Amino acid sequence: MANFNLKINGKTHEIEVDPTTPMLWVLRDHIKLVGTKFGCGIAQCGACTVHLGENAVRSCQLPISAVGEQDITTIEGLSENGDHPVQKAWLEIDVPQCGYCQAGQIMTASAFLKKNPNPSDEEIEGAMNGNICRCGTYTRIKKAVKMAANINQNT
Amino acid sequence: MSVVKTKIGRRSFIKNTSLAGGGLVLGFSFLNSCKPDQASNMVADELPKEWFEINAYLKIGENGKVTIMSPNPEGGQNVKTSMPMIVADELDVDWEHVIVEQASLDTDSFNFQFLGGSQAIRRGWEGLRMAGASARHMLMAAAAEKWQVPASEITTETGILKHGSSDRSMGYGEIASAAAKIPVPEEVELKEINDFKIIGTSKKNVDGLNIVTGKPLFSIDTYEEGMLTAMIVHPPAFGLKFKSVDDAAIKSMPGIRDVFPIKVLEDDYERQHFDTCTFLEVVVIVGDTTWQIMNAKKAIKIEWEPFETYTEERQPYSGPKQILTIPAGLENSEEHKAMMAAMTSKKAKEVRKDGNPERAFRNATKIVERIYTAPFLAHNCMEPMNFFANVTADKAELKGPLQKPELTEHAISERLGMPIENIDIQMTRLGGGYGRRSYAHWLIEAAIISQKVKAPIKLVYSREDDMTGGIYRAAYQVKYRAALDADHNITAFHVNAGGIPESPLYADRFPAGAVANYLAESWEINSNITIGSFRAPRSNFMASAEQSFLDEVAEATGKDPIDFRLELLEQAKNNPVGERNDYDAERYAGVLKLVKEKSNWDENFEGLSRGVSAYFCHNSYAAQVLDMKWENDKPVIKKVTCAIDCGIVINPDAAINLCEGGIVDGIGNALYGEQTFKEGVPQKSNFDSYRMIRMTEAPKEIDIHFVKSDIDPTGLGEPSFPPTFAAVANAMYKATGERYYHQPFLNNPSNNS
Numbered sequence: 001m002a003n004f005n006l007k008i009n010g011k012t013h014e015i016e017v018d019p020t021t022p023m024l025w026v027l028r029d030h031i032k033l034v035g036t037k038f039g040c041g042i043a044q045c046g047a048c049t050v051h052l053g054e055n056a057v058r059s060c061q062l063p064i065s066a067v068g069e070q071d072i073t074t075i076e077g078l079s080e081n082g083d084h085p086v087q088k089a090w091l092e093i094d095v096p097q098c099g100y101c102q103a104g105q106i107m108t109a110s111a112f113l114k115k116n117p118n119p120s121d122e123e124i125e126g127a128m129n130g131n132i133c134r135c136g137t138y139t140r141i142k143k144a145v146k147m148a149a150n151i152n153q154n155t
Numbered sequence: 156m157s158v159v160k161t162k163i164g165r166r167s168f169i170k171n172t173s174l175a176g177g178g179l180v181l182g183f184s185f186l187n188s189c190k191p192d193q194a195s196n197m198v199a200d201e202l203p204k205e206w207f208e209i210n211a212y213l214k215i216g217e218n219g220k221v222t223i224m225s226p227n228p229e230g231g232q233n234v235k236t237s238m239p240m241i242v243a244d245e246l247d248v249d250w251e252h253v254i255v256e257q258a259s260l261d262t263d264s265f266n267f268q269f270l271g272g273s274q275a276i277r278r279g280w281e282g283l284r285m286a287g288a289s290a291r292h293m294l295m296a297a298a299a300e301k302w303q304v305p306a307s308e309i310t311t312e313t314g315i316l317k318h319g320s321s322d323r324s325m326g327y328g329e330i331a332s333a334a335a336k337i338p339v340p341e342e343v344e345l346k347e348i349n350d351f352k353i354i355g356t357s358k359k360n361v362d363g364l365n366i367v368t369g370k371p372l373f374s375i376d377t378y379e380e381g382m383l384t385a386m387i388v389h390p391p392a393f394g395l396k397f398k399s400v401d402d403a404a405i406k407s408m409p410g411i412r413d414v415f416p417i418k419v420l421e422d423d424y425e426r427q428h429f430d431t432c433t434f435l436e437v438v439v440i441v442g443d444t445t446w447q448i449m450n451a452k453k454a455i456k457i458e459w460e461p462f463e464t465y466t467e468e469r470q471p472y473s474g475p476k477q478i479l480t481i482p483a484g485l486e487n488s489e490e491h492k493a494m495m496a497a498m499t500s501k502k503a504k505e506v507r508k509d510g511n512p513e514r515a516f517r518n519a520t521k522i523v524e525r526i527y528t529a530p531f532l533a534h535n536c537m538e539p540m541n542f543f544a545n546v547t548a549d550k551a552e553l554k555g556p557l558q559k560p561e562l563t564e565h566a567i568s569e570r571l572g573m574p575i576e577n578i579d580i581q582m583t584r585l586g587g588g589y590g591r592r593s594y595a596h597w598l599i600e601a602a603i604i605s606q607k608v609k610a611p612i613k614l615v616y617s618r619e620d621d622m623t624g625g626i627y628r629a630a631y632q633v634k635y636r637a638a639l640d641a642d643h644n645i646t647a648f649h650v651n652a653g654g655i656p657e658s659p660l661y662a663d664r665f666p667a668g669a670v671a672n673y674l675a676e677s678w679e680i681n682s683n684i685t686i687g688s689f690r691a692p693r694s695n696f697m698a699s700a701e702q703s704f705l706d707e708v709a710e711a712t713g714k715d716p717i718d719f720r721l722e723l724l725e726q727a728k729n730n731p732v733g734e735r736n737d738y739d740a741e742r743y744a745g746v747l748k749l750v751k752e753k754s755n756w757d758e759n760f761e762g763l764s765r766g767v768s769a770y771f772c773h774n775s776y777a778a779q780v781l782d783m784k785w786e787n788d789k790p791v792i793k794k795v796t797c798a799i800d801c802g803i804v805i806n807p808d809a810a811i812n813l814c815e816g817g818i819v820d821g822i823g824n825a826l827y828g829e830q831t832f833k834e835g836v837p838q839k840s841n842f843d844s845y846r847m848i849r850m851t852e853a854p855k856e857i858d859i860h861f862v863k864s865d866i867d868p869t870g871l872g873e874p875s876f877p878p879t880f881a882a883v884a885n886a887m888y889k890a891t892g893e894r895y896y897h898q899p900f901l902n903n904p905s906n907n908s
Contacts, residue, residue, distance in 0.1 A: 001409070018409065018446070025446040029384070034376035035369015037586075038445075039537050040618045044842035047537060075369030082368040090367045094359050094808060097816050098231030099366035100537040100586030106367060125851045132842060134537045134587050135231045136819025138853035140812065 009077025019065035035075035046131030056111035089147035097135035211264035212286035219328035230585035245287030273773035273870025357808035374555035392835030410447030433625035485835030503676035510672035515647030519638035527700035530829035532628035538586020544601035545611035556585035590688030628689035643712035653678035668736035669727035691873035698770035702881030749798035754780035766885030773870030781882035802866035821879025823848025
């Protein structure tokens with residue numbers, strides 16, 4: 001067991017936990033931020049994606065001891081009222097079916113658009129390829145990422 | 156106008172019954188109360204001060220807001236939006252004034268709280284309409300009393316009651332309290348289809364904002380006071396059972412509370428259709444946090460042993476009791492293939508025979524004969540199997556995702572020794588179902604664990620526990636033969652279908668009915684690998700094989716593959732052979748004609764390989780044209796055009812979304828999907844080895860068209876899925892010149908032999 005001070009969604013959390021604990025379980029079991037989802041546990045599906053600093057990372061493979069001083073943003077912290085351009089585009093396109101993977105999709109998309117604000121279709125596909133959607137909403141996800149890019153550029 | 160009988164008495168509840176003479180039955184009780192708010196998509200200051208319950212489906216606030224219960228589990232089909240839309244349309248209210256809540260399992264109030272077989276809307280349609288229409292009628296009756304005018308002079312307009320000649324009007328909310336006391340009408344008038352205002356318009360997913368902001372919608376997100384987490388360890392191979400556990404190494408690990416084996420079903424329990432349970436005994440680890448238990452799982456020492464062949468009795472969904480033989484042994488996929496291949500030369504069970512197929516084959520000018528196979532598939536729902544349970548001496552509170560809650564109640568009641576009325580099942584949004592969550596053995600496991608540790612617990616499966624835990628789509632094989640005469644007419648058709656451990660045969664489907672001489676045969680090979688419903692069960696394979704085969708037969712006759720199918724359907728329409736054909740040839744042809752038009756089939760697209768396919772299942776018809784390019788040794792799917800006839804479409808954009816999903820799912824499973832076995836051990840346990848379709852492999856464009864229809868809604872969750880497999884195979888043939896007979900189509904050595 002060890003003590004950690006984490007900055008998550010702008011708030012500080014003091015956690016005492018086994019240092020090998022992945023951030024996925026710190027967020028869910030300890031802090032009760034459950035928007036970050038457990039899908040595979042081996043960084044293959046993307047359901048657990050969060051932002052570490054400005055990078056999208058798989059929280060199931062990120063031990064708490066590796067976080068250090070970096071800020072963590074989860075789906076709950078992406079915007080106050082669900083009005084981040086990516087969230088707005090997701091609602092406008094009405095992307096979700098079951099919805100389970102969508103928080104991870106949105107976290108991957110929002111980090112990607114920050115680095116590449118005007119992506120091509122191929123770049124979107126490449127960036128989103130690590131996130132599985134079992135319901136098969138890929139064509140809508142792609143449309144929503146493009147729409148979010150447009151919203152970003154027009155605001 | 157159609158007038159329908161609502162029901163017999165105010166309190167009576169009639170389940171799944173048809174009245175003599177074709178009358179409609181209102182399958183719910185009007186007096187049962189709504190559950191308190193579970194989720195609200197309305198801001199607090201818009202909420203009413205008081206709700207008045209009109210019936211189990213809806214309550215109206217004094218400010219005119221309406222709460223509508225969505226009776227069925229939501230698993231991504233968007234029924235939580237579309238079912239209340241039906242109620243709201245008949246009630247005649249503004250959709251913006253509607254709050255939707257998920258009902259819990261309440262068989263006294265609701266009918267058929269079931270997710271599966273593309274049945275939610277189809278079976279819910281009448282009851283949902285009557286719930287809205289009868290509430291509207293009660294509001295009109297209350298207004299008539301208040302204004303002292305005949306009810307027949309009262310009209311409604313989007314939440315407003317009006318009396319034209321005296322120029323009076325009031326909102327539903329103003330009279331809701333009086334309407335709640337009006338007797339339920341014996342008969343109720345339903346809207347004309349042309350008068351629908353909400354049905355047929357696209358409404359956004361009512362849970363959209365909750366999903367994109369990460370709200371706790373799923374039962375895996377449950378964290379209750381005093382709750383412990385539990386995980387299971389099941390045998391590593393089919394054919395093995397629990398022998399003993401050595402928990403010494405893990406008992407002292409941090410956060411571990413308890414370790415014990417449980418028996419999921421008692422030996423004398425008589426199973427119902429959905430009581431499939433792969434591993435009858437599993438080891439449970441209970442602890443404080445998931446990570447602690449995951450570490451303990453790695454360290455625990457368990458001995459497993461082979462089991463002997465045994466039989467299992469089961470009462471299926473319909474028909475007589477079955478006795479299944481579960482053979483001993485550690486099975487291998489290679490042996491499975493050889494066993495299935497050997498079946499083509501053995502005598503199979505004759506299921507349907509028209510005319511004299513033997514003679515027709517003897518007299519044929521040409522015979523086309525092909526064999527198709529498909530492997531076991533895992534469902535791989537993104538939300539791992541899980542359930543919350545809090546079982547005390549006299550009560551079981553259960554919460555989680557399952558597709559057939561009504562049918563699971565029985566098993567849980569028997570296993571806990573607790574009457575059904577003491578069991579409360581709350582339905583949470585399913586993080587995917589596809590059939591997998593029809594088999595709720597994990598619900599029973601969760602309840603047993605909670606009962607044993609005397610605490611609320613959440614049982615969570617790891618991805619590996621789920622993927623290696625059985626209840627797969629079965630492995631199948633079909634051999635088709637078609638006899639052609641000198642004029643390229645099909646004179647006989649033979650289908651010989653079987654699988655491990657079930658047969659996929661639908662003997663009465665197309666092209667049965669279109670060919671004078673027809674033979675359908677079936678066989679099965681027992682296995683200890685468990686299977687369950689998988690999106691469009693059996694159809695998902697039969698469509699693939701049949702529509703690939705017909706493509707090849709069309710080519711042998713030199714005909715265009717769509718024209719070829721249409722000719723056969725024309726024969727089935729005009730001169731149907733046999734009386735049991737389960738499809739409507741005209742509607743079947745209708746989707747083929749629509750997809751032909753919408754895909755510009757007759758135009759020549761340079762460099763594009765196009766595959767067509769069509770299928771009927773779950774009461775609906777779907778046809779697809781898939782456009783492919785072969786780039787860098789792999790298929791790139793440019794576009795899929797799809798025509799669907801599912802009767803009236805409730806929520807078009809959501810319906811399109813669902814069909815897009817079915818097509819992507821079909822492409823993924825056709826190209827990559829398979830679970831294989833070596834010495835009983837599933838060879839794929841997570842997404843590093845089990846190939847799922849990803850965004851780069853999805854079609855660049857999907858174009859869905861619905862046949863305009865006045866027919867009551869039929870199924871939609873499944874019908875877009877089965878035809879996709881053959882559309883892929885037929886396009887791959889155009890692209891490569893090779894036919895693909897064995898799934899998965901890519902990187903499968905069987906396709907090179």
